[in-house]
Ligand code: SF4
């Protein structure tokens with residue numbers, strides 16, 4: 001059913017830390033690995049070793065440069081997967097009923113058995129979170145690893161999304177945003193979690209934690225940029241030359 | 252947006268087909284028998300041909316039957332249902348006219364109304380897309396309806412209404428381009444709002460997430476074709492409205508010239524639909540620093 005639930009019991013989603021993400025793309029790879037071999041059709045690659053390799057991914061990492069007037073530019077790595085929007089336009093446009101939002105936890109999914117591959121949901125998503133698989137002809141998107149988070153067959157510490165489990169920097173956090181006491185809600189509150197493209201009215205669940213303010217490296221009076229912690233090198237030679245120097249001075 | 256031939260043919264031809272059907276339903280021209288057969292054949296070939304072309308846009312067409320199920324929320328689903336209803340109602344009306352020499356005018360009116368509703372639902376597939384500000388405006392439905400009514404009048408041989416509608420269409424298309432050009436800016440979507448990083452400074456893409464294009468870029472960030480957009484707009488508007496209107500006004504009716512007017516309109520229509528897609532900027536391009 002492509003009408004949206006009026007209310008979801010939980011709002012499961014990700015808090016993504018733009019301060020700690022190092023842009024290693026490990027989450028991209030682990031997401032692809034998990035999702036190509038589990039829920040739904042595999043994620044195809046086309047011309048993988050050719051001139052224009054293309055493939056389906058549910059998670060991508062962009063890298064931006066941000067620069068304010070008079071300060072240094074700063075690099076921000078920006079992982080992007082489905083934001084599991086509360087007012088998900090991708091769901092309501094779907095003509096077949098393949099796209100839906102779960103009332104129990106708010107996860108937005110595609111039932112591939114019903115999808116006709118019209119691509120309209122990808123048009124409706126402002127964030128580029130849906131990709132039509134070239135080989136299977138059905139729509140693929142982040143499942144919030146629904147087949148991991150409730151999976152009693154895997155160890156408890158693995159019952160989080162694959163991208164979250166993999167991230168070596170701990171930049172992706174998974175939890176319930178409906179619960180104000182959850183770790184992700186607290187993180188978002190403390191760090192001023194960002195909502196992407198708010199004017200689209202999609203009400204994303206995922207939050208982006210903005211980069212923390214950087215030290216002012218342009219103020220050279222405070223910091224010796226090349227060697228902040230080294231003592232100034234002695235101008236006097238040591239060793240044999242030092243002895244010679246001393247001896248000659250004494251003459 | 253990628254100007255895929257399947258969607259251009261779909262919106263152009265089915266619009267024309269349902270436009271002609273609306274005129275026939277309202278009883279213009281008041282045909283019956285064999286002549287009615289030919290008119291309805293043209294309308295059905297265009298409408299059904301357009302709908303079939305849209306199937307080529309699907310990755311998994313075997314599920315297309317399911318597209319009739321989500322009319323509560325989906326404009327595409329409503330479009331499919333309305334198209335089938337219009338075709339069925341008009342079939343009853345057509346059978347009466349062609350084989351029984353009966354004019355069931357009420358059925359014709361209902362069929363015509365459904366044909367117009369079908370065109371409206373088609374327009375809303377695009378008009379609802381907040382992600383494409385150029386489409387997401389109140390002018391999109393009237394524009395689609397005017398295209399269908401003007402083209403339909405031309406095909407139905409309704410000379411005087413056709414002239415008026417073609418002139419109106421030319422004006423409305425021009426206005427839509429002018430207003431559409433400003434829509435993206437008015438929607439206030441920038442790479443800064445897309446990333447949420449605006450309060451830290453000016454944002455630009457440093458490294459793309461992938462080294463060659465992906466589905467998103469191929470489908471939604473079509474930039475190459477826009478170079479000649481201005482020239483194509485002029486070509487389109489001249490062929491679409493001005494040439495056919497001038498032919499109809501200046502030359503006493505003859506089939507040869509009417510054919511040229513229709514052909515000119517058709518080419519202009521295809522060019523303008525190509526532009527409708529090629530010029531439409533999707534907000535996802537912002538994540539790639541592209542519009
Ligand atoms: S991010 Fe896109 S695909 Fe995910 S729920 Fe929101 S609109 Fe739908």
Ligand code: SF4
Nearest residue numbers: 094115116118119121
């Ligand atoms: S591509 Fe599939 S999931 Fe998306 S709108 Fe079409 S039928 Fe629905």
Ligand code: SF4
Nearest residue numbers: 031081142144161163
């Ligand atoms: S939650 Fe799962 S499907 Fe979604 S981006 Fe992470 S690994 Fe991929």
